[in-house]
Amino acid sequence: MELNNNSRVGIVGLGLMGSSIATALLINGQKVVALAPIISDTNQTAPDRIMHSLEESYREGLSTIPAKDLFQNITFTSDYADLKPCWLVMECVLENLEIKQDVYRKIESSVSNKVIIASNTSAIPISMLQNYLRVPQRFFGMHWAEPAYTSRFLEIICGEKSPLEVGEQLYVIAKNWGKEPTLVRKDIRGFITNRIMYAMYREAFHLVENGYATIEDVDRACKNDGGHWMTFCGLFRYMDLTGLQAYHSVMKGLFPELSNQTTVPKLIDDVAKEGGNGISNGKGFYDYSPEEAKEWERTFEKFSFDINRLSLEYADKTTDISSVKVKK
Numbered sequence: 001m002e003l004n005n006n007s008r009v010g011i012v013g014l015g016l017m018g019s020s021i022a023t024a025l026l027i028n029g030q031k032v033v034a035l036a037p038i039i040s041d042t043n044q045t046a047p048d049r050i051m052h053s054l055e056e057s058y059r060e061g062l063s064t065i066p067a068k069d070l071f072q073n074i075t076f077t078s079d080y081a082d083l084k085p086c087w088l089v090m091e092c093v094l095e096n097l098e099i100k101q102d103v104y105r106k107i108e109s110s111v112s113n114k115v116i117i118a119s120n121t122s123a124i125p126i127s128m129l130q131n132y133l134r135v136p137q138r139f140f141g142m143h144w145a146e147p148a149y150t151s152r153f154l155e156i157i158c159g160e161k162s163p164l165e166v167g168e169q170l171y172v173i174a175k176n177w178g179k180e181p182t183l184v185r186k187d188i189r190g191f192i193t194n195r196i197m198y199a200m201y202r203e204a205f206h207l208v209e210n211g212y213a214t215i216e217d218v219d220r221a222c223k224n225d226g227g228h229w230m231t232f233c234g235l236f237r238y239m240d241l242t243g244l245q246a247y248h249s250v251m252k253g254l255f256p257e258l259s260n261q262t263t264v265p266k267l268i269d270d271v272a273k274e275g276g277n278g279i280s281n282g283k284g285f286y287d288y289s290p291e292e293a294k295e296w297e298r299t300f301e302k303f304s305f306d307i308n309r310l311s312l313e314y315a316d317k318t319t320d321i322s323s324v325k326v327k328k
């Protein structure tokens with residue numbers, strides 16, 4: 001395996017995440033080959049979206065290089081042969097096994113056996129996906145969060161056949177991309193964050209479907225409790241900060257009462273079956289006029305830059321606290 005991160009990174013699939021990851025890589029000095037087999041993606045949607053996020057990143061001070069200069073470092077293509085100069089190819093296509101399998105076959109037939117291939121899958125086990133490859137040990141999960149250029153999150157996941165030492169090298173490279181990465185040393189479905197987030201989603205549906213609270217109140221509670229401290233620290237640090245004895249005693253009574261439903265909740269099933277997709281088509285758990293949808297999107301983008309700044313400021317402060325402890 002050759003981790004020559006001076007060469008290019010390939011991205012296959014230029015939807016929401018592929019475009020966002022391309023921006024994250026460009027503003028951190030990585031050259032990108034962006035491939036979308038569906039021609040409309042490479043025509044204008046993806047380049048426009050990437051240009052917009054590069055411009056916003058420059059305007060917000062996340063990048064010091066003007067968008068049009070960074071844009072020189074990305075090439076768009078629909079030909080897999082153009083992935084040849086890449087040291088890493090990241091797959092960002094739909095969460096569909098057959099499509100992903102077909103994409104891996106095409107990538108492997110275009111690049112050398114030394115090239116790393118990674119998937120941005122949200123929850124398909126990496127050990128399952130890597131069996132679709134001719135060279136399974138070159139395969140890793142690289143799970144980004146949206147927006148990839150403002151979030152400091154990046155999960156590197158080793159499958160059963162992925163060498164841990166290569167995972168550790170990817171972890172170091174991810175730090176150079178401005179991330180605060182996590183390494184999942186042993187594959188598990190949902191990795192770290194989606195296991196935690198989906199446990200929360202399940203409980204949220206349980207509360208609403210059983211009439212304990214409205215959708216609005218569940219959202220408000222999440223924003224103002226977890227949302228208040230989670231960018232500052234994780235769950236374990238928070239228990240330390242606020243007294244872990246209380247958590248110990250609450251768990252005894254509460255854990256047996258939490259939802260352990262194993263089927264998809266009716267509330268999301270109904271919306272999904274009617275074609276609802278949230279702000280992208282105005283129909284979700286809330287309804288959106290086109291203007292409201294645009295405003296939510298714009299405000300979330302602005303918030304993402306602000307929270308990134310705050311998170312970086314406090315990352316430095318908390319690193320200083322740890323080094324004070326080390327000095328003693």
Ligand SMILES: NC(=O)c1ccc[n+]([C@@H]2O[C@H](COP(=O)([O-])OP(=O)(O)OC[C@H]3O[C@@H](n4cnc5c(N)ncnc54)[C@H](O)[C@@H]3O)[C@@H](O)[C@H]2O)c1
Nearest residue numbers: 013014015016017018037038092093094095120121122146
């Ligand atoms: N949306 C998120 O917040 C998020 C977060 C983390 C991970 N992911 C994962 O990232 C991946 C992409 O998600 P997204 O949100 O960008 O989806 P998306 O629908 O915005 O984009 C998917 C892309 O796949 C392309 N595609 C469809 N069929 C294809 C084919 N046969 N060959 C090649 N490309 C094809 C589409 O053209 C589209 O550009 C999924 O695996 C998803 O689970 C998404």
